[in-house]
Amino acid sequence: MIKNDFYSKESxxxxxxxxxxxxxxxxxxxxxxxQLSYSLxxxxxxxxxxxxxxxxxxxxxxxxxxxYIAAGLALDPEHYCIIVPDQLGNGVSSSPxxxxxxxxxxxxxxxxxxDDVEAQYQLCQSLGITELALVTGWSMGAQQTxxxxxxxxxxxxxxxxxxxxxxxTPHDGLFIDVFTQALRSDPHWNNGNYxxxxxxxxxxxxxxxxxxxxxxxxxxxxxxxxxNLDFSSLEEFISNFWQAWFAPMDANALLAMAxxxxxxxxxxxxxxxxxTALKRITAKTSYIAFxxxxxxxxxxxxxEQKLITDSELFVIDSLWGHxxxxxxDKSDFSEINTILSxxxxxxx
Amino acid sequence: MIKNDFYSKESxxxxxxxxxxxxxxxxxxxxxxxQLSYSLxxxxxxxxxxxxxxxxxxxxxxxxxxxYIAAGLALDPEHYCIIVPDQLGNGVSSSPxxxxxxxxxxxxxxxxxxDDVEAQYQLCQSLGITELALVTGWSMGAQQTxxxxxxxxxxxxxxxxxxxxxxxTPHDGLFIDVFTQALRSDPHWNNGNYxxxxxxxxxxxxxxxxxxxxxxxxxxxxxxxxxNLDFSSLEEFISNFWQAWFAPMDANALLAMAxxxxxxxxxxxxxxxxxTALKRITAKTSYIAFxxxxxxxxxxxxxEQKLITDSELFVIDSLWGHxxxxxxDKSDFSEINTILSxxxxxxx
Numbered sequence: 001m002i003k004n005d006f007y008s009k010e011s012x013x014x015x016x017x018x019x020x021x022x023x024x025x026x027x028x029x030x031x032x033x034x035q036l037s038y039s040l041x042x043x044x045x046x047x048x049x050x051x052x053x054x055x056x057x058x059x060x061x062x063x064x065x066x067x068y069i070a071a072g073l074a075l076d077p078e079h080y081c082i083i084v085p086d087q088l089g090n091g092v093s094s095s096p097x098x099x100x101x102x103x104x105x106x107x108x109x110x111x112x113x114x115d116d117v118e119a120q121y122q123l124c125q126s127l128g129i130t131e132l133a134l135v136t137g138w139s140m141g142a143q144q145t146x147x148x149x150x151x152x153x154x155x156x157x158x159x160x161x162x163x164x165x166x167x168x169t170p171h172d173g174l175f176i177d178v179f180t181q182a183l184r185s186d187p188h189w190n191n192g193n194y195x196x197x198x199x200x201x202x203x204x205x206x207x208x209x210x211x212x213x214x215x216x217x218x219x220x221x222x223x224x225x226x227x228n229l230d231f232s233s234l235e236e237f238i239s240n241f242w243q244a245w246f247a248p249m250d251a252n253a254l255l256a257m258a259x260x261x262x263x264x265x266x267x268x269x270x271x272x273x274x275x276t277a278l279k280r281i282t283a284k285t286s287y288i289a290f291x292x293x294x295x296x297x298x299x300x301x302x303x304e305q306k307l308i309t310d311s312e313l314f315v316i317d318s319l320w321g322h323x324x325x326x327x328x329d330k331s332d333f334s335e336i337n338t339i340l341s342x343x344x345x346x347x348x
Numbered sequence: 349m350i351k352n353d354f355y356s357k358e359s360x361x362x363x364x365x366x367x368x369x370x371x372x373x374x375x376x377x378x379x380x381x382x383q384l385s386y387s388l389x390x391x392x393x394x395x396x397x398x399x400x401x402x403x404x405x406x407x408x409x410x411x412x413x414x415x416y417i418a419a420g421l422a423l424d425p426e427h428y429c430i431i432v433p434d435q436l437g438n439g440v441s442s443s444p445x446x447x448x449x450x451x452x453x454x455x456x457x458x459x460x461x462x463d464d465v466e467a468q469y470q471l472c473q474s475l476g477i478t479e480l481a482l483v484t485g486w487s488m489g490a491q492q493t494x495x496x497x498x499x500x501x502x503x504x505x506x507x508x509x510x511x512x513x514x515x516x517t518p519h520d521g522l523f524i525d526v527f528t529q530a531l532r533s534d535p536h537w538n539n540g541n542y543x544x545x546x547x548x549x550x551x552x553x554x555x556x557x558x559x560x561x562x563x564x565x566x567x568x569x570x571x572x573x574x575x576n577l578d579f580s581s582l583e584e585f586i587s588n589f590w591q592a593w594f595a596p597m598d599a600n601a602l603l604a605m606a607x608x609x610x611x612x613x614x615x616x617x618x619x620x621x622x623x624t625a626l627k628r629i630t631a632k633t634s635y636i637a638f639x640x641x642x643x644x645x646x647x648x649x650x651x652e653q654k655l656i657t658d659s660e661l662f663v664i665d666s667l668w669g670h671x672x673x674x675x676x677d678k679s680d681f682s683e684i685n686t687i688l689s690x691x692x693x694x695x696x
Contacts, residue, residue, distance in 0.1 A: 170569035185533035221518035
């Protein structure tokens with residue numbers, strides 16, 4: 001167990017902790033005394049019918065997308081009870097660096113998106129939630145969204161997977177190989193048994209450069225759109241945006257998530273038949289894709305959306321590629337918010 | 349100077365060697381007793397009007413694209429005298445590992461596309477060539493093609509840049525950063541002063557994975573198009589195609605080319621005004637782009653093609669992305685050959 005202040009409440013805000021006990025994992029093994037962290041925004045109504053689940057993306061925590069949660073927005077805590085669960089392995093919920101003894105660091109077991117859904121399901125049960133007005137998430141958050149809608153169709157009334165797929169594609173798997181190799185190439189990586197998260201700084205910087213290349217769009221760089229964020233050079237943008245994003249994080253947490261991302265496949269319990277799996281979804285589904293997304297391209301979202309019965313695909317045209325979700329472009333933010341708002345207002 | 353059999357005539361076929369003497373480089377410094385290697389196909393006619401220059405891509409040698417040179421094809425040695433120059437730093441022409449003493453390994457000087465054009469120009473002079481019926485090349489070969497047409501417009505009658513740009517784009521630069529970081533991350537890299545090319549095998553494998561991700565298309569992997577090459581799994585394709593491609597090469601050669609690629613900018617002598625530079629081109633130009641190319645996307649080719657006076661853009665729809673040029677898909681090969689054939693037949 002090592003200390004990393006990035007994941008502290010001083011850094012990312014307070015979170016609740018739900019105890020999962022000795023938590024069995026779907027790929028085998030278990031986490032002893034597992035913890036699921038989450039933030040809560042708003043109150044559950046008397047009918048327990050206003051819960052929204054907003055699981056997080058790769059490298060995200062419960063505070064990463066808080067800009068989407070505010071009075072007047074679609075995710076309005078005055079009307080909804082919004083739960084943002086930290087995915088297992090993200091550095092806040094049970095993760096390699098914060099887990100004592102037998103599950104620590106390189107001994108942390110392999111995770112699956114199904115484990116996140118099961119952990120979040122147990123949390124919902126403890127909170128008295130039997131239906132979810134909406135499940136939405138971006139990237140790995142979309143993986144969790146789709147796995148939720150497949151696994152518990154009776155609970156999920158509406159779903160909005162954003163730039164993510166229910167089954168990790170082969171090309172996405174290659175992308176994961178590239179950035180995990182970049183991270184593991186750090187001379188201090190030591191098979192995951194480093195002494196401080198910052199020891200692996202070189203690998204984290206390399207991983208950040210891979211994300212810089214794949215996370216935005218060729219047009220973004222050609223047009224120097226980073227100037228909108230007040231950076232004065234490309235080098236400064238890479239260093240102070242991308243490398244600064246990943247630098248404080250824990251390598252083992254990123255690798256635990258990356259492995260889970262690559263294994264992501266909601267059809268595994270259904271003989272790997274994606275059609276069978278996605279046909280289980282009864283939620284009214286607004287599938288969102290970003291026009292210039294290089295690792296979750298529109299066609300991969302379209303492929304899955306077509307298999308979901310009550311669904312529609314929305315393609316947001318943005319220079320920000322996969323990272324349009326960060327909402328750093330006001331128009332992207334507004335479009336995403338409007339799609340979620342319309343979905344929440346639609347009867348089902 | 350180290351020995352690497354991959355670059356020997358037994359491995360890649362015989363080449364001619366043209367001595368450049370002490371060759372001054374445009375970014376400063378020089379290569380002592382510099383050598384330009386090239387292969388020659390066909391004979392120069394009495395008017396010296398049938399020469400074609402076919403410079404090579406990143407990681408390529410004079411033998412890499414020999415499938416395009418044969419009787420009956422556009423690049424027909426029965427009608428044309430086709431010169432395939434090895435770019436400086438490619439491991440065959442003067443390069444870090446094959447250069448003696450003061451320019452060896454990490455002391456090899458920085459190169460520029462303009463140096464290739466100057467070296468090839470001196471070769472043409474020595475062969476009595478004052479006009480080129482066609483200059484064509486793929487990727488870094490396209491960089492050389494465009495730099496040729498800008499620098500010596502009076503010599504270049506026709507040009508066919510294929511999936512390359514006259515000015516390296518910022519996103520392309522990031523791609524180069526990612527794969528060079530992957531290579532340099534090798535624990536035996538030692539700042540370029542390793543003892544054998546194979547010492548850097550780990551870094552070469554990582555670089556190969558980056559190319560696997562960026563060199564083809566998401567659709568290629570989704571449709572498992574590698575099965576057309578008789579691979580039975582994705583892992584086998586990565587290992588026996590991509591890693592096998594780069595494994596025998598020399599890391600310093602790849603890095604010398606990569607740096608040159610990133611610096612590529614034919615407008616430098618024209619106050620960095622790309623319009624001024626490309627407007628110098630008088631060659632009839634067929635610009636070829638590949639629909640799914642992830643690092644030389646169609647829009648970057650279109651952007652430059654529009655600045656060339658007598659030009660047309662041809663977009664080839666292929667799952668093979670940037671590597672459509674390898675011609676492993678018969679239809680891609682045929683389309684490229686037809687465009688070159690039509691260009692050669694057109695008067696100018």
